[in-house]
Amino acid sequence: MTHRLSRRTERLTSSLIRDILQITQQPGVISFAGGLPAEELMPDLDFDACAADSRQYGPSEGEPRLRALIAQGLSGLGLRCQADQVLVTTGSQQGIDLVGKLFIDEGTPVLLESPTYLAALQCFRVYGAAFHGLPLQVEGIDPDALKAAIVRHRPAFVYLIPSFQNPSGCCYTDAARRAVAAVLDETGTPLVEDDPYRDLVYSPCDRTPVCAYLERAPWVYLGSFSKITAPGLRVGYLASSPALFPWIVRLKQSSDLHTSRIGQAWLTHFIASDDFEKHLAHMNGVYAERRNTMQFALVRHFSGLAEWSAPAGGLFFWLRLVEDVDTLAALKVALTHDVAFMPGEPFFPVADQRYPALRLNFSHATPEKIEQGIGLLSEVLSQCCETAFVTG
Ligand SMILES: Cc1ncc(COP(=O)(O)O)c(C=O)c1O
Incomplete structure:
Protein backbone atom coordinates (compact mmCIF):
# COMPACT_ATOMS: atom_id res chain seq x y z
CA MET A 1 0.00 0.00 0.00
CA THR A 2 1.35 3.46 -0.83
CA HIS A 3 0.76 6.14 1.78
CA ARG A 4 0.16 9.74 0.96
CA LEU A 5 2.78 11.54 3.02
CA SER A 6 3.61 15.23 3.15
CA ARG A 7 6.15 16.75 0.74
CA ARG A 8 8.17 17.52 3.84
CA THR A 9 8.98 13.83 4.31
CA GLU A 10 10.90 13.86 1.01
CA ARG A 11 13.41 16.18 2.68
CA LEU A 12 13.99 13.85 5.64
CA THR A 13 17.49 12.46 5.81
CA SER A 14 18.40 9.60 8.12
CA SER A 15 20.54 10.76 11.00
CA LEU A 16 24.07 9.65 10.23
CA ILE A 17 24.97 10.11 13.90
CA ARG A 18 22.19 7.79 15.01
CA ASP A 19 23.18 5.18 12.44
CA ILE A 20 26.79 5.32 13.61
CA LEU A 21 25.82 5.29 17.28
CA GLN A 22 24.00 2.02 16.69
CA ILE A 23 27.22 0.40 15.49
CA THR A 24 29.38 2.04 18.13
CA GLN A 25 27.26 0.68 20.96
CA GLN A 26 28.67 -2.76 20.24
CA PRO A 27 31.05 -3.85 23.01
CA GLY A 28 34.72 -3.25 22.26
CA VAL A 29 34.23 -0.26 19.92
CA ILE A 30 36.07 2.91 20.97
CA SER A 31 33.74 5.68 19.88
CA PHE A 32 34.66 9.30 19.36
CA ALA A 33 31.53 9.71 17.22
CA GLY A 34 28.64 10.92 19.40
CA GLY A 35 28.39 13.93 21.69
CA LEU A 36 27.71 11.83 24.76
CA PRO A 37 28.46 13.00 28.28
CA ALA A 38 30.20 10.39 30.47
CA GLU A 39 27.65 8.23 32.34
CA GLU A 40 29.93 7.89 35.38
CA LEU A 41 29.77 11.69 35.88
CA MET A 42 25.99 12.00 35.70
CA PRO A 43 24.27 12.85 39.01
CA ASP A 44 22.10 10.17 40.63
CA LEU A 45 18.46 10.69 39.80
CA ASP A 46 16.45 10.60 43.00
CA PHE A 47 12.85 11.51 42.28
CA ASP A 48 11.70 11.31 45.92
CA ALA A 49 12.07 15.08 46.30
CA CYS A 50 9.71 15.75 43.35
CA ALA A 51 6.32 17.05 44.43
CA ALA A 52 3.34 14.73 43.99
CA ASP A 53 1.67 17.25 41.68
CA SER A 54 4.37 16.45 39.07
CA ALA A 272 19.25 25.22 43.44
CA SER A 273 21.38 22.94 45.67
CA ASP A 274 25.06 23.32 46.66
CA ASP A 275 25.74 20.04 44.85
CA PHE A 276 25.30 21.67 41.45
CA GLU A 277 28.44 23.84 41.48
CA LYS A 278 30.49 20.96 42.91
CA HIS A 279 29.17 18.65 40.23
CA LEU A 280 30.08 21.14 37.46
CA ALA A 281 33.58 21.67 38.83
CA HIS A 282 34.17 17.92 39.01
CA MET A 283 32.81 17.30 35.52
CA ASN A 284 34.94 20.08 34.04
CA GLY A 285 38.03 18.70 35.81
CA VAL A 286 37.51 15.23 34.31
CA TYR A 287 36.71 16.55 30.83
CA ALA A 288 39.73 18.89 30.90
CA GLU A 289 41.93 15.86 31.58
CA ARG A 290 40.33 13.93 28.70
CA ARG A 291 40.74 16.90 26.39
CA ASN A 292 44.43 17.13 27.34
CA THR A 293 44.89 13.39 26.82
CA MET A 294 43.37 13.65 23.36
CA GLN A 295 45.48 16.71 22.52
CA PHE A 296 48.72 14.91 23.47
CA ALA A 297 47.68 11.77 21.58
CA LEU A 298 46.81 13.84 18.50
CA VAL A 299 50.15 15.66 18.60
CA ARG A 300 51.88 12.26 18.68
CA HIS A 301 49.80 10.57 15.99
CA PHE A 302 48.18 13.20 13.74
CA SER A 303 50.90 15.82 13.15
CA GLY A 304 51.30 16.02 9.38
CA LEU A 305 47.91 14.34 8.81
CA ALA A 306 45.62 17.10 10.09
CA GLU A 307 45.41 20.60 11.54
CA TRP A 308 43.45 21.48 14.66
CA SER A 309 43.46 23.54 17.82
CA ALA A 310 42.62 22.22 21.30
CA PRO A 311 39.11 23.48 22.21
CA ALA A 312 38.76 25.72 25.30
CA GLY A 313 35.48 23.98 26.17
CA GLY A 314 32.67 21.78 24.86
CA LEU A 315 33.03 18.18 23.78
CA PHE A 316 34.83 18.06 20.43
CA PHE A 317 38.08 18.31 18.49
CA TRP A 318 37.68 19.26 14.82
CA LEU A 319 40.46 18.00 12.59
CA ARG A 320 40.97 19.46 9.15
CA LEU A 321 42.72 16.79 7.09
CA VAL A 322 45.71 17.78 5.04
CA GLU A 323 44.96 15.29 2.23
CA ASP A 324 41.68 15.06 0.33
CA VAL A 325 40.40 11.89 2.04
CA ASP A 326 36.90 10.46 1.64
CA THR A 327 35.99 10.50 5.34
CA LEU A 328 32.83 8.40 4.93
CA ALA A 329 34.91 5.65 3.33
CA ALA A 330 37.54 6.10 6.08
CA LEU A 331 34.84 5.60 8.71
CA LYS A 332 33.91 2.24 7.24
CA VAL A 333 37.56 1.16 7.46
CA ALA A 334 37.85 2.54 11.02
CA LEU A 335 34.82 0.52 12.15
CA THR A 336 36.56 -2.70 11.04
CA HIS A 337 39.29 -1.69 13.55
CA ASP A 338 36.67 -1.06 16.27
CA VAL A 339 37.13 2.70 16.39
CA ALA A 340 34.58 5.32 15.32
CA PHE A 341 34.63 9.04 14.54
CA MET A 342 32.20 11.47 12.94
CA PRO A 343 32.98 12.38 9.31
CA GLY A 344 32.95 16.14 8.74
CA GLU A 345 31.01 16.13 5.49
CA PRO A 346 27.37 16.23 6.77
CA PHE A 347 28.06 19.26 8.99
CA PHE A 348 28.39 21.58 6.00
CA PRO A 349 25.19 23.41 5.00
CA VAL A 350 26.32 23.88 1.39
CA ALA A 351 28.41 21.45 -0.63
CA ASP A 352 30.87 23.92 -2.15
CA GLN A 353 32.20 24.99 1.29
CA ARG A 354 33.17 21.44 2.31
CA TYR A 355 36.68 20.30 3.19
CA PRO A 356 37.79 16.89 4.53
CA ALA A 357 37.47 16.89 8.32
CA LEU A 358 36.76 14.68 11.36
CA ARG A 359 34.91 15.45 14.56
CA LEU A 360 36.24 13.65 17.62
CA ASN A 361 34.40 13.55 20.95
CA PHE A 362 36.63 13.40 24.05
CA SER A 363 34.10 13.25 26.91
CA HIS A 364 32.88 9.69 26.69
CA ALA A 365 35.94 7.46 26.40
CA THR A 366 38.37 7.03 29.31
CA PRO A 367 41.92 8.46 28.94
CA GLU A 368 43.28 4.94 28.27
CA LYS A 369 40.75 4.36 25.50
CA ILE A 370 41.46 7.81 24.07
CA GLU A 371 45.19 6.95 23.79
CA GLN A 372 44.44 3.60 22.19
CA GLY A 373 41.69 4.89 19.87
CA ILE A 374 43.69 7.85 18.51
CA GLY A 375 46.60 5.52 17.71
CA LEU A 376 44.27 3.17 15.80
CA LEU A 377 42.59 6.04 14.00
CA SER A 378 45.86 7.55 12.81
CA GLU A 379 46.79 4.19 11.24
CA VAL A 380 43.45 4.10 9.40
CA LEU A 381 43.78 7.70 8.22
CA SER A 382 47.41 7.25 7.16
CA GLN A 383 46.32 4.28 5.01
CA CYS A 384 43.49 6.33 3.51
CA CYS A 385 45.87 9.23 2.80
CA GLU A 386 48.26 6.88 1.00
CA THR A 387 45.36 5.58 -1.08
CA ALA A 388 44.27 9.15 -1.87
CA PHE A 389 47.84 9.98 -2.90
CA VAL A 390 48.14 6.93 -5.18
CA THR A 391 44.74 7.33 -6.83
CA GLY A 392 44.63 11.12 -6.83
C1 LIG B 1 24.63 22.57 19.13
C2 LIG B 1 23.60 21.67 19.75
N1 LIG B 1 22.37 22.15 19.95
C3 LIG B 1 21.41 21.40 20.51
C4 LIG B 1 21.66 20.09 20.90
C5 LIG B 1 20.52 19.28 21.48
O1 LIG B 1 20.70 19.04 22.82
P1 LIG B 1 19.50 18.62 23.79
O2 LIG B 1 18.26 18.47 22.97
O3 LIG B 1 19.91 17.35 24.41
O4 LIG B 1 19.36 19.75 24.76
C6 LIG B 1 22.93 19.55 20.73
C7 LIG B 1 23.21 18.16 21.10
O5 LIG B 1 24.23 17.59 20.86
C8 LIG B 1 23.93 20.36 20.13
O6 LIG B 1 25.17 19.92 19.92
Missing part, protein backbone atom coordinates in the same frame (compact mmCIF):
# COMPACT_ATOMS: atom_id res chain seq x y z
CA ARG A 55 1.95 13.69 38.09
CA GLN A 56 -0.68 16.14 36.83
CA TYR A 57 -0.61 18.17 33.56
CA GLY A 58 1.30 21.42 34.00
CA PRO A 59 1.86 24.81 32.33
CA SER A 60 3.18 24.82 28.74
CA GLU A 61 5.73 27.49 29.62
CA GLY A 62 7.30 25.25 32.28
CA GLU A 63 7.49 25.10 36.07
CA PRO A 64 7.52 28.66 37.53
CA ARG A 65 10.41 28.03 39.94
CA LEU A 66 12.60 26.55 37.21
CA ARG A 67 11.78 29.43 34.84
CA ALA A 68 12.75 31.91 37.56
CA LEU A 69 16.07 30.13 38.19
CA ILE A 70 16.84 30.07 34.46
CA ALA A 71 16.00 33.79 34.08
CA GLN A 72 18.21 34.58 37.05
CA GLY A 73 21.09 32.59 35.50
CA LEU A 74 20.69 34.33 32.12
CA SER A 75 20.54 37.77 33.73
CA GLY A 76 23.82 36.90 35.45
CA LEU A 77 25.32 36.41 31.97
CA GLY A 78 24.16 39.88 30.90
CA LEU A 79 21.08 38.73 28.99
CA ARG A 80 18.27 41.01 30.19
CA CYS A 81 15.51 38.52 30.66
CA GLN A 82 12.49 37.98 32.96
CA ALA A 83 11.03 34.61 33.96
CA ASP A 84 8.03 35.29 31.69
CA GLN A 85 10.38 35.24 28.67
CA VAL A 86 11.59 31.70 29.50
CA LEU A 87 10.06 28.56 28.01
CA VAL A 88 11.15 25.13 29.28
CA THR A 89 11.60 22.79 26.30
CA THR A 90 11.95 19.06 25.77
CA GLY A 91 15.70 19.31 25.17
CA SER A 92 17.13 22.29 23.35
CA GLN A 93 16.51 20.25 20.20
CA GLN A 94 12.82 21.10 20.63
CA GLY A 95 13.80 24.78 20.73
CA ILE A 96 15.48 24.31 17.34
CA ASP A 97 12.34 22.67 16.00
CA LEU A 98 10.08 25.46 17.32
CA VAL A 99 12.34 28.05 15.70
CA GLY A 100 12.07 26.13 12.42
CA LYS A 101 8.26 26.10 12.68
CA LEU A 102 8.18 29.77 13.58
CA PHE A 103 10.34 31.13 10.76
CA ILE A 104 10.65 28.67 7.87
CA ASP A 105 8.45 28.08 4.82
CA GLU A 106 9.61 26.30 1.70
CA GLY A 107 12.54 28.26 0.29
CA THR A 108 13.02 30.57 3.32
CA PRO A 109 16.67 31.71 3.42
CA VAL A 110 18.58 30.87 6.61
CA LEU A 111 22.18 31.86 7.41
CA LEU A 112 24.32 29.54 9.50
CA GLU A 113 27.94 28.79 10.31
CA SER A 114 29.76 26.45 7.98
CA PRO A 115 30.21 23.82 9.41
CA THR A 116 27.32 23.67 11.90
CA TYR A 117 25.24 21.33 14.10
CA LEU A 118 24.00 18.46 11.99
CA ALA A 119 20.60 18.02 13.69
CA ALA A 120 19.80 21.72 13.24
CA LEU A 121 20.48 21.32 9.52
CA GLN A 122 18.23 18.27 9.41
CA CYS A 123 15.45 20.05 11.27
CA PHE A 124 15.54 23.29 9.25
CA ARG A 125 15.82 21.30 6.01
CA VAL A 126 12.55 19.47 6.76
CA TYR A 127 10.76 22.83 6.98
CA GLY A 128 12.21 23.76 3.57
CA ALA A 129 15.03 26.17 4.50
CA ALA A 130 17.43 27.41 1.80
CA PHE A 131 20.85 27.42 3.49
CA HIS A 132 23.63 29.96 3.09
CA GLY A 133 26.86 29.17 4.97
CA LEU A 134 29.14 31.61 6.77
CA PRO A 135 32.66 30.11 6.90
CA LEU A 136 33.85 29.75 10.48
CA GLN A 137 37.26 31.17 11.34
CA VAL A 138 39.32 30.88 14.54
CA GLU A 139 37.70 33.95 16.13
CA GLY A 140 34.14 33.24 14.88
CA ILE A 141 32.35 34.34 11.71
CA ASP A 142 33.49 37.44 9.86
CA PRO A 143 31.06 40.32 10.62
CA ASP A 144 31.62 41.86 7.16
CA ALA A 145 30.80 38.53 5.49
CA LEU A 146 27.70 38.32 7.72
CA LYS A 147 26.55 41.76 6.64
CA ALA A 148 27.13 41.02 2.96
CA ALA A 149 25.20 37.73 3.24
CA ILE A 150 22.28 39.43 5.04
CA VAL A 151 22.06 42.13 2.37
CA ARG A 152 22.24 39.51 -0.38
CA HIS A 153 19.96 36.78 0.99
CA ARG A 154 17.59 38.56 3.42
CA PRO A 155 17.49 35.56 5.80
CA ALA A 156 14.57 34.94 8.18
CA PHE A 157 17.18 34.42 10.92
CA VAL A 158 20.83 33.65 11.59
CA TYR A 159 21.59 30.47 13.57
CA LEU A 160 24.86 30.58 15.54
CA ILE A 161 26.62 28.48 18.22
CA PRO A 162 29.19 31.03 19.46
CA SER A 163 30.51 29.09 22.50
CA PHE A 164 32.37 25.81 21.88
CA GLN A 165 30.64 25.29 18.60
CA ASN A 166 29.51 21.87 17.42
CA PRO A 167 31.40 20.54 15.46
CA SER A 168 34.38 22.94 15.36
CA GLY A 169 34.88 23.73 19.08
CA CYS A 170 35.26 27.42 18.07
CA CYS A 171 34.58 30.03 20.77
CA TYR A 172 33.96 33.53 19.36
CA THR A 173 36.18 36.31 20.69
CA ASP A 174 34.50 39.14 22.56
CA ALA A 175 35.21 41.48 19.63
CA ALA A 176 33.52 39.04 17.20
CA ARG A 177 30.47 38.71 19.49
CA ARG A 178 30.02 42.47 19.69
CA ALA A 179 30.61 42.98 15.96
CA VAL A 180 28.11 40.24 15.03
CA ALA A 181 25.51 41.77 17.37
CA ALA A 182 26.09 45.22 15.82
CA VAL A 183 25.44 43.85 12.29
CA LEU A 184 22.27 42.08 13.43
CA ASP A 185 21.03 45.25 15.15
CA GLU A 186 21.83 47.41 12.14
CA THR A 187 19.97 45.09 9.75
CA GLY A 188 17.19 44.07 12.20
CA THR A 189 17.97 40.37 11.55
CA PRO A 190 16.74 37.85 14.18
CA LEU A 191 19.43 35.82 15.95
CA VAL A 192 18.94 32.23 17.11
CA GLU A 193 21.81 31.52 19.51
CA ASP A 194 22.30 27.88 20.49
CA ASP A 195 24.37 27.54 23.66
CA PRO A 196 24.30 23.98 25.09
CA TYR A 197 28.07 23.78 25.82
CA ARG A 198 28.67 27.07 27.64
CA ASP A 199 29.24 25.52 31.08
CA LEU A 200 31.75 22.93 29.87
CA VAL A 201 34.80 25.18 30.05
CA TYR A 202 38.45 24.15 30.52
CA SER A 203 40.47 27.27 29.64
CA PRO A 204 39.38 30.88 30.23
CA CYS A 205 37.54 32.52 27.31
CA ASP A 206 34.72 35.00 26.81
CA ARG A 207 31.28 33.42 26.69
CA THR A 208 28.90 36.37 26.98
CA PRO A 209 25.86 35.45 24.88
CA VAL A 210 25.72 37.42 21.62
CA CYS A 211 22.02 37.98 22.46
CA ALA A 212 23.17 40.01 25.48
CA TYR A 213 24.78 42.56 23.15
CA LEU A 214 21.65 43.07 21.01
CA GLU A 215 19.76 46.32 21.39
CA ARG A 216 17.09 46.05 18.70
CA ALA A 217 17.24 42.80 16.73
CA PRO A 218 14.78 40.02 17.76
CA TRP A 219 16.44 37.04 19.42
CA VAL A 220 15.94 33.47 20.63
CA TYR A 221 18.49 31.99 23.04
CA LEU A 222 18.56 28.17 23.43
CA GLY A 223 20.01 26.44 26.50
CA SER A 224 20.25 22.85 27.69
CA PHE A 225 20.74 20.77 30.82
CA SER A 226 21.71 17.72 28.74
CA LYS A 227 25.47 18.12 28.65
CA ILE A 228 25.83 19.19 32.29
CA THR A 229 23.42 16.75 33.96
CA ALA A 230 21.73 13.87 32.12
CA PRO A 231 20.46 14.07 28.52
CA GLY A 232 17.89 11.37 29.21
CA LEU A 233 15.93 13.90 31.30
CA ARG A 234 15.24 15.80 28.05
CA VAL A 235 15.05 19.23 29.64
CA GLY A 236 16.25 22.36 27.89
CA TYR A 237 14.95 25.91 27.63
CA LEU A 238 14.72 28.96 25.47
CA ALA A 239 14.35 32.65 26.16
CA SER A 240 13.31 35.14 23.55
CA SER A 241 12.64 38.79 22.91
CA PRO A 242 9.08 39.61 24.09
CA ALA A 243 7.40 39.91 20.66
CA LEU A 244 8.39 36.38 19.59
CA PHE A 245 7.54 34.65 22.86
CA PRO A 246 3.72 34.20 22.56
CA TRP A 247 4.16 32.62 19.11
CA ILE A 248 6.71 30.15 20.40
CA VAL A 249 4.53 29.18 23.38
CA ARG A 250 1.60 28.41 21.05
CA LEU A 251 3.85 26.27 18.88
CA LYS A 252 5.07 24.41 21.96
CA GLN A 253 1.46 23.82 23.10
CA SER A 254 0.55 22.23 19.81
CA SER A 255 3.72 20.15 19.88
CA ASP A 256 3.75 18.42 23.31
CA LEU A 257 1.59 20.49 25.76
CA HIS A 258 4.55 20.77 28.11
CA THR A 259 7.91 19.23 29.03
CA SER A 260 7.95 16.36 31.55
CA ARG A 261 7.22 17.81 34.99
CA ILE A 262 9.23 15.12 36.73
CA GLY A 263 12.46 16.07 34.98
CA GLN A 264 11.76 19.75 35.63
CA ALA A 265 11.11 19.11 39.34
CA TRP A 266 14.33 17.13 39.71
CA LEU A 267 16.36 19.83 37.94
CA THR A 268 14.82 22.65 39.97
CA HIS A 269 15.90 20.85 43.12
CA PHE A 270 19.38 20.01 41.78
CA ILE A 271 20.40 23.36 40.31
